[in-house]
Amino acid sequence: MLAYLVKRVFQAIAVMFAISLISFAIQDNLGDPLRELVGQSVSEEVRQQLRDELGLNDSFLQQYLRFVGNALQGDLGTSYFFKEPALDVILKKLPATLELVFAATLIIIGLSVPLGVYTAIKPNNILSRTIMGLSIVGISIPVFLTAILMIFIFAVGLRWLPSYGRGEIVPVWGSWETNFATVDGWLHILLPAVALASIMLPLFVRLIRAEMMEVLQSEYVKYARAKGISPRRIYFVHALKNTLLPVITVGGVQIGTMVAYTILTETVFQWPGMGFMFLEAVNRVDTPLIVAYLIVVGFIFVVTNTIVDLIYGLVNPTVNIARMGA
Amino acid sequence: MTDINATREPGRLGRVWNSNFVYSFRKNPVAVVSMAIFLLIAAAALLAPWLAPVDPYDPSLFDIMDSELPPVWSDSGDSRFLFGTDDQGRDLWSAILYGTRLSLIIGLCAVALQALLGISIGLIAGYVGGRTDSLLMRLADIQLSFSTLMVAIIFLAVTQAMFGSETFNQYAVFMLIAVIGVAEWPQYARTVRATVLAEKKKEYVDSARVLGFGPLRIMVRHILPNSLSPIFVISTVQVANAIISEASLSFLGLGMPPSQPSLGSLISSGFDYIFSGSWWITAIPGVVLVVLVLVINLLGDWMRDVLNPKLYKG
């Protein structure tokens, strides 16, 4: 287990290194920090002097090391637009995005497992066929269209639910304000969360169904039947545990995709999260903020992938020995 | 007896495969309808310059007085504009024809690029083996662990910020193809590599090598045909995904500009107007997009059932 852990952490560091290189390259080439600082009106001599002072004339390596050093201390530069440390700006927006992802994940897990298992156990009944039919329609509708459609129906048409913003939020800890404390908050997060879940849910239903059907064909399931084990135990203990192993792996990758989709959902619902902020930063060429977003998102990716791998290692009894031997 | 070539194995197998394939297609109404709709959309997109009443790329042809006209079937519709007009007074029907064309071109080219990259890398990794193989597959793992859409958004956002919208818009088509095309190669590479590894063990590859055929010839003539069905199945799904990705990027303003709209940018430009009641600017391109992606996905599903290839599972 320890060797496995060390290997994982090592991989995570390697990926963060790559992300830091890319981020630095962007920072180095995108926008002109001098212009943001002093504007256009300063003479060339003063500019040169400022460049020296800011270390912009240092070697690439020196500049990169300084960048990493600062980043490790939590200094990712100052946002041109907000005139605040970029990391602070991001961290203030982070809870909104995380809550959205969390709500969507709950919807996905809560629905995909029962639906996937049901359609695998009863592949030919009408309900299963309907679920599978709907799932392929679900996969074919882009997230932003689902979001627009829901706004059109529930906000513009029926006027049941709000179409933008977070509504009434309650501070929890530090800059963390939550949607889950008030009814208004719940109403506001409902549509964005459903929209965000809309493309992953059918994907997971189909994945769970496919894996489950394969597992149900396996020898050990047939053997369990030959032992006289009850169908319920066969489905939910023998089959489901084996089904979830590959699903966990895919799930880890999909978390990254979810973060990407938050950009789309947040844009449509004007949800004040990091994704929405990122697009604004791009339009304003707010380089430090863009870089900070990149690093924070990269960090989220790496952490979730590592956690998912560790969970996989815990659930799958064959993994420890195999990795430790290698 | 008279013609040995006519009864040669691959040819005959090919014909059996084909006939089964066609038979199961005819037997499946969903596949037939999907194919018909896909062909219809593809034909309309191909013939866009002849079908469209006006050139949607030429702003001098729009009249702002015509802006936000609803489709003909509405009470206040205008018979000149089948699907109504957008905020600039552009004929939506023409814009959709051209937009579908762009979406399809970008989707197909991006997948062609993915396939080209992935198949070559997969063949090399599987055939050469050893360190090259493990390096390439490690790369594939890393590539896959990053979401394509995320990478595309960041890449396009940064390039847009770097070069400014005007230069970006000029090259948007190529950028989209490149970024969607490069990101998804591991899908193909893994599947092709798995086939190569399976086929490499078989006798005919050995005998081809003994006969002195070069690696390239062995790969292209002997191994590649065996990976065709998984490649087919992957490709349909990938085209559907590529079209969605393109639409998503364009919706975010990181793809096709409003002056040269794809389906995604049309939906995006209409989104600002749904609250004022002009639903058609968003809804009609949206329906076209969903139908297009849906029929491709349905065809992909059917093909997976029929060909039942061994797809690589990560």
Add this chain to the structure above:
Amino acid sequence: MSLLSVRDLTVKFAMRDQTVTALNQISFDVGRGERIGIVGESGAGKSITGFSLLNLISKPGFIAGGEILFDGQDIAKMKEAELRKIRGNRMAMIFQDPMVTLNPVLTIGQQMVETLMAHRKLSRAEAEQIAVLKLREVYIPSPEERLHQYPHELSGGMRQRIIIAIALLLDPQLIIADEPTTALDVTIQADIMELLLELCQSNKVGLILITHDLGVVSQMTERTLVMYAGRIIENGPTREIINDPQHPYTQGLINALPQQTLPGHKLKQIPGNMPALTDIPPGCPFSPRCSYATDRCRSERPRISRYGTVEVACHEVERLLKDEKKEMTA
């Protein structure tokens, strides 16, 4: 009354455009504590016979007719809940490949305890005690530790011993073993067979051993069924079938054994292949490969008939024996 009595059992598979008959009206009996072997080439229907006895044929296969009387009750007509009471409890099964039979994510203990608790009202601790006892019976060292191990931590031979222990957990009346050693190393095959024989004898359990190995059958069983293309073609005491096979196919099988061949000579293989289930010839299914085949064999299906202690389905055997009888009476 015999423990198991199979009458005219027919199993079919619904394929895309046709229905294939995999078992064609097979009938046989197994007495209490009796050990029988089912032999034949792969594809003859041996495994399907084994699985259909527990009504475990999975789609697209189905039991199309006949009776499987187990202690007087017809398994072929039982509901799922009734079947569950028999499976693993009164009739247990040993699968072919121990590497894929046990569930990889459950411990040995969980898989043993669940079997006990599915059939008896026991506490977990009591069930574990029984499990340890049974593991000891199959000579598993330090059984208490094994309960907490996962299948992948054990060797193939060890796993098959555990599967035998699971089969014995509820003291069944009959064990069906489907090629229990083919997936194992040659060196441990004999050990496993010996263990199985010993346990069946000491516990007075009936055994149906499915195998293609006539040598194993001769050591393990009292009676043997020979199957060909979904039919039983010969059924009799093992010793007689080995020493004096009647059916030309059985004769071929025995002549093809390496022991029957002089060193340096070629093995006497039966020419040709068993027909696919989709195109079985109209008469005797073996007729295309049989050197005694007559026109009658090619057109009329032979029925299985009893001659002394042996049942055979062959027109020629019938004719020869009739001639013998005539000679004797004359």
